[in-house]
Amino acid sequence: MEGRVFDAQVVLSPKDSPLGKVLNEYVCVRVVRMDDVDVGLFDRDWNNAIYFFVLNGDEQIYMRYGGRESKSPDTYNSLDSLRIALQQGLVLHKQYLQGHLPATPRPASLFPREMPLLVERTFAKRQCVECHLIGDFQNIQRERDGVLDKLAQLYRSPDIGKIGISLDVPKGLVVKDATGSAAAAGMKAGDRISAWNAVPVFTFGDVQYRYDKVDRKAKSINITVDRSGQPVDLSVNLPPRWWWTDLRFRQSSVDPRLDFEDRPLTADEKQKLGLKPDSFASRVKYIAELAKIRKTHDLLLDDVIVAVNGVERDEFANTAELYLKLHTSAGESANLEVIRDGKRIAMPLKTHVLSFRK
Numbered sequence: 001m002e003g004r005v006f007d008a009q010v011v012l013s014p015k016d017s018p019l020g021k022v023l024n025e026y027v028c029v030r031v032v033r034m035d036d037v038d039v040g041l042f043d044r045d046w047n048n049a050i051y052f053f054v055l056n057g058d059e060q061i062y063m064r065y066g067g068r069e070s071k072s073p074d075t076y077n078s079l080d081s082l083r084i085a086l087q088q089g090l091v092l093h094k095q096y097l098q099g100h101l102p103a104t105p106r107p108a109s110l111f112p113r114e115m116p117l118l119v120e121r122t123f124a125k126r127q128c129v130e131c132h133l134i135g136d137f138q139n140i141q142r143e144r145d146g147v148l149d150k151l152a153q154l155y156r157s158p159d160i161g162k163i164g165i166s167l168d169v170p171k172g173l174v175v176k177d178a179t180g181s182a183a184a185a186g187m188k189a190g191d192r193i194s195a196w197n198a199v200p201v202f203t204f205g206d207v208q209y210r211y212d213k214v215d216r217k218a219k220s221i222n223i224t225v226d227r228s229g230q231p232v233d234l235s236v237n238l239p240p241r242w243w244w245t246d247l248r249f250r251q252s253s254v255d256p257r258l259d260f261e262d263r264p265l266t267a268d269e270k271q272k273l274g275l276k277p278d279s280f281a282s283r284v285k286y287i288a289e290l291a292k293i294r295k296t297h298d299l300l301l302d303d304v305i306v307a308v309n310g311v312e313r314d315e316f317a318n319t320a321e322l323y324l325k326l327h328t329s330a331g332e333s334a335n336l337e338v339i340r341d342g343k344r345i346a347m348p349l350k351t352h353v354l355s356f357r358k
Contacts, residue, residue, distance in 0.1 A: 036111065036112075039112065045135070046134045047135055048131075050077060061104075062092040065085045069159055076204040076205075085203045115137060151243055154254065154325075163239065173203065175188070175191045185234040187225060192225060192226040196224075256328050258324055258351060259291035260288065282318075284301055297348070305320035330353040333349065
C-alpha cells in the first residue's frame with residue numbers, strides 16, 4: 001500500500017512543485033501491465049513494490065530508483081530522494097549527449113510471451129502479466145530445468161544494513177551512520193556512496209541492483225564514497241550469509257513451506273549437547289497452525305534439530321530451516337533428527353508448495 005501511495009503522489013505532483021518541475025523535463029511513462037515489456041532490458045527484482053527507470057531514447061539506462069528491504073516496501077523511497085535522483089538523471093543525460101558518458105551494451109531482449117509458464121498460466125487465461133508473476137515463473141522454470149541458483153535467484157536484494165550502512169534517505173546515497181563491516185572499512189557518516197564494485201551508482205535502487213549481482217561466495221566488495229569532494233575507495237568485508245533476506249513477503253512458489261521457524265544454537269548450547277561447533281543445529285522457536293492441518297511435521301517448540309537427511313553441516317546454512325530451504329524443493333519430504341527432552345528421535349517432514357493465486 002505504501003508503494004502505491006508514493007506512486008500516486010509522483011503522478012499527481014503539481015507542475016510548479018520542486019518535484020513537478022523536474023518531472024516536466026522528462027517524458028514519463030507509467031507501466032501498468034507487463035505483457036509487452038522487454039524484461040531483459042528492464043531487469044530488476046520483480047518483488048519490489050515500486051520501481052523507476054531513468055533512460056534515454058537510445059535505451060541507455062542512466063539509473064534505477066526503487067528497491068526495498070524485507071520488512072518494508074518503502075524504507076528507501078521518498079519524494080525528496082526521487083527529486084534528487086531525477087536531477088542527477090538530467091546531468092547524466094547532458095553528459096551522454098556531449099559524448100562524455102559512454103554507452104553501455106544493451107542487454108539481450110526477453111519478453112513475457114517468450115516464457116512458457118507465463119504463456120500457459122497467464123496469457124492463455126487472458127490475465128494480466130504482473131511483475132511478481134514474472135519473477136516467480138522464471139524461478140519455477142529454472143527449477144524445472146535444473147538451473148535454479150537459490151542463493152542468487154531466491155534470496156534477492158541483499159540488505160545493506162547487514163554490512164552496517166544506514167542511509168539518510170531524503171538525501172539519496174548520503175550515509176547517515178556506518179557500523180559493522182562498513183565502519184571497519186573506514187566509511188563515515190556524511191560520506192556519499194558513488195560506486196559499487198567500480199560501477200557508478202546514484203540511487204539506492206542502483207546500489208541494491210549492483211549488490212544483488214555480487215557472487216554469493218564473495219568475501220568482500222569495493223565501495224567508493226565521495227568525502228568532501230574526494231573519492232575514497234573502501235574494501236568492505238562481507239559477513240557470513242550477507243545475502244540472506246526474509247522470503248515471506250515474496251510469496252515464492254519455489255520456496256518450500258516448512259511451517260516452522262528456528263534459531264541457530266549458540267556455541268555454549270552446542271557444547272552442552274555434544275554437537276560440533278560448525279553444525280547447523282537449531283532450536284524451534286515458532287510452529288505454524290497449518291503444521292497440524294497439513295501434517296507437515298510433529299515438531300514442538302524448543303525441539304533441537306541436529307540433522308536433515310543425515311547431514312549436520314553446510315557451507316551456507318546456519319540453521320536446519322535454511323538448510324531445508326536451500327536443499328529441498330517445495331513438495332519434497334525430508335528426514336529430521338531431533339533432540340527432545342535429552343533424547344534423539346527421527347521425524348519425517350513434508351514440505352509444501354505455496355498455493356499461488358494465479
